[in-house]
Amino acid sequence: MSIEDKLKKLNIELPEAKAPVANYASFTQHGKLIFISGQISQIKGKVGGTVNTDQGYEAAKQSAISLLAQLKLACGGDLSKVKSCIKLGVFVNSTDDYIQQPQVANGASDLIAEVIGKHARAAVSSNSLPLGVAVEVEGIFEVA
Numbered sequence: 001m002s003i004e005d006k007l008k009k010l011n012i013e014l015p016e017a018k019a020p021v022a023n024y025a026s027f028t029q030h031g032k033l034i035f036i037s038g039q040i041s042q043i044k045g046k047v048g049g050t051v052n053t054d055q056g057y058e059a060a061k062q063s064a065i066s067l068l069a070q071l072k073l074a075c076g077g078d079l080s081k082v083k084s085c086i087k088l089g090v091f092v093n094s095t096d097d098y099i100q101q102p103q104v105a106n107g108a109s110d111l112i113a114e115v116i117g118k119h120a121r122a123a124v125s126s127n128s129l130p131l132g133v134a135v136e137v138e139g140i141f142e143v144a
Contacts, residue, residue, distance in 0.1 A: 003068075003079040006115040012065060017073040021130075027074040032143055033086065034074045038136040039066035040129065048098030051134045056100075060090055060107030063137035067108070068115070071141055085112050085119035086140040093129040101125050108137045116141075 007014065020026050020037065027036045041059035045051040051059070067088075068079075075081040090105035092098075105123035112119060119139075129136050 003082060003115050007068075010111075010114070012111075014065065014069040014072055017069040018066070026070050029074060029143075032083075034071065034141045034143055036067050036070045036074070036139045036141070038089075038091070038138040039063045039070060040131065040133040041135045043134045044132045045093070045134055046095050046098075047092050047104055047134055048095035048100075053100050053103055056092060056094075056104035056134055057107035059133070059135040060092075060104050060109075060137060061111050062107075063090075063135050064088075064108035064111045067112075067137055067139050071139070075143060081143045082116060083142045083144055085116045086142055087120040087122075088112060089138040090121065090123045091126045091129060091136040092123065093127070093132070093134050094125045096127075098125065104135065107135070112139070 041062045043059035047056040072079050092101045092104045101123040
């Protein structure tokens with residue numbers, strides 16, 4: 001089943017990929033690798049504070065959907081070019097005592113694993129993220 005078919009099965013429609021908000025590229029390609037810049041969630045706040053773990057999971061999933069939108073743009077609109085996800089970096093805006101970053105990061109990993117496949121990952125706590133968002137996700141993908 002194609003990535004597009006898997007997204008349809010999950011009732012996920014990719015949004016239009018957003019332009020960068022600062023001095024960086026949304027993605028770069030080096031050989032068969034595409035590096036997608038961090039994609040932020042719409043959910044704001046600190047996980048472990050105003051945002052609970054389930055909301056953090058959804059924020060990570062939102063970020064992964066935006067990541068896939070950027071990947072589609074990087075592939076010229078053709079996700080069939082994607083061979084694998086190499087690695088995700090998941091940054092969680094969390095309180096100092098919060099320790100469930102891996103569960104939050106699963107929001108991104110569960111989606112990417114389901115539509116593309118398993119990957120390496122980092123789940124990192126951050127004391128702040130751009131615009132006060134709860135989660136930011138970046139990724140490295142292999143293309144044909």
